[in-house]
Amino acid sequence: MKEIKSAVNPFKEALKFLPADILCGISGGVDSIVLLHSLVESGKRPVVLHFKHGWRKEEEYDAKLVEETAKELGVEFITGKSKKSLPQSEAIAREDRFRFFKTVAEQKNCFNLVLAHHADDQVETFLMQLIRGTGSRGWGMDKQTSFGKLIIYRPFLEFWKSDIISFAQKRNYRWVEDQTNDNALFLRNRIRKELIPFLENRFSRSIKKSLWKFCEVLREEKKWMTSLVQDLSSSHTLRLADLESAPIGKKRLILALWLKKRGISDISFDDIESIRKLIEEQGKKKCNLSRKAAVILTKGELLLTTQ
Numbered sequence: 001m002k003e004i005k006s007a008v009n010p011f012k013e014a015l016k017f018l019p020a021d022i023l024c025g026i027s028g029g030v031d032s033i034v035l036l037h038s039l040v041e042s043g044k045r046p047v048v049l050h051f052k053h054g055w056r057k058e059e060e061y062d063a064k065l066v067e068e069t070a071k072e073l074g075v076e077f078i079t080g081k082s083k084k085s086l087p088q089s090e091a092i093a094r095e096d097r098f099r100f101f102k103t104v105a106e107q108k109n110c111f112n113l114v115l116a117h118h119a120d121d122q123v124e125t126f127l128m129q130l131i132r133g134t135g136s137r138g139w140g141m142d143k144q145t146s147f148g149k150l151i152i153y154r155p156f157l158e159f160w161k162s163d164i165i166s167f168a169q170k171r172n173y174r175w176v177e178d179q180t181n182d183n184a185l186f187l188r189n190r191i192r193k194e195l196i197p198f199l200e201n202r203f204s205r206s207i208k209k210s211l212w213k214f215c216e217v218l219r220e221e222k223k224w225m226t227s228l229v230q231d232l233s234s235s236h237t238l239r240l241a242d243l244e245s246a247p248i249g250k251k252r253l254i255l256a257l258w259l260k261k262r263g264i265s266d267i268s269f270d271d272i273e274s275i276r277k278l279i280e281e282q283g284k285k286k287c288n289l290s291r292k293a294a295v296i297l298t299k300g301e302l303l304l305t306t307q
C-alpha cells in the first residue's frame with residue numbers, strides 16, 4: 001500500500017511499467033483525470049477513450065471536459081456512445097463500455113488499456129463479491145488482466161481515493177462528480193456509503209486497509225493454486241483418477257477451472273458440490289447444472305454436455 005506524503009506526483013512511479021502505446025479509459029471523474037495527467041507527466045502519449053452511456057443529462061459536459069483536458073495535454077481523444085437510453089445496471093453499462101474499448105483497440109491496433117481503478121474500488125469489489133456469493137472467483141481485481149486480446153492495466157489499485165483527490169486539489173485539476181455514485185439502487189454505492197462507514201464506525205477505522213490486504217493475499221494465493229492445477233483441467237474430459245484422492249479444495253478448483261475452460265464461467269458453489277457428489281457416490285451417472293449443461297460420468301472420466 002502506498003502512503004502519500006508529498007506534492008510530487010506520487011503516481012508516476014506506478015506508471016513506469018506501462019507500455020508506451022496505450023489507450024486510457026477516462027470518465028472525467030477525479031481518478032481517471034489524475035491518471036491522464038500522470039500518464040502524460042510520465043512521458044506517455046495515451047489515446048484517451050471516453051464513453052457516453054446515455055443515461056445522465058450531464059454526460060455532454062463530462063465528455064467536453066475530457067476532450068478539453070486531452071486537448072490541453074496534446075493527446076488524441078476518441079468518444080463512443082451507447083445506443084441504449086434507459087438507465088441500465090452497472091454490469092450492462094460496463095459491457096457497453098468494453099465493447100467500445102475493444103472496437104477502438106482493433107481500429108488503432110493497440111491492445112493495451114489502462115483504467116483508474118483504485119484501492120477503494122478494490123475493497124468495494126471484494127465486498128460485492130462476498131455479498132453476491134461469487135466466492136473465490138476473483139477476490140477483487142488484478143493489476144493486469146487479459147480480456148480477449150485486450151490487456152488491462154490498473155496501476156492505481158494501490159492508491160486510496162482520498163489521496164487521489166487531495167493530489168488533484170493541490171494541482172487544481174478539473175474533474176466531474178458522477179451523480180450516479182450517490183444512487184442507492186447500485187450495490188456498489190450502498191457498500192461505499194453505508195456498509196463501509198458502518199464497519200469503520202462500529203469495528204475498526206482501518207477496516208478498509210485490512211480488507212485490502214486480505215483480498216490481496218487471497219487473490220495471489222488463488223492464482224498460485226490455480227497454476228498448480230492448470231494441466232489437470234486442460235483436457236476435454238476430466239480423469240476421475242486425478243480427482244478422487246485430491247483434497248476437497250483442490251477438487252473444487254480443478255472442477256471450476258475445467259468448466260471455465262469449457263465455456264462455463266462463474267459456476268456456482270452448489271453446481272460444484274453436485275459434481276463432487278456425483279464423483280464420490282458414483283451411484284448416478286449424470287448431474288444437471290443450473291446453466292443448461294450437465295456433467296456425465298463415463299468410464300473413469302467426467303464429460304460436459306451443453307443443451
Ligand SMILES: Nc1ncnc2c1ncn2[C@@H]1O[C@H](COP(=O)(O)OP(=O)(O)OP(=O)(O)O)[C@@H](O)[C@H]1O
Nearest residue numbers: 025026027028029030031032049050051115116117
Ligand atoms: N464513461 C467512461 N469512459 C471511459 N472510461 C471510463 C468510463 N467510466 C469509467 N471508465 C474507466 O473505468 C474505470 C472504473 O470505472 P468506475 O465506474 O469505477 O469509474 P468512475 O468512478 O466513473 O470514474 P473515475 O474512476 O474516473 O473517477 C475508471 O477509473 C475509468 O478508467
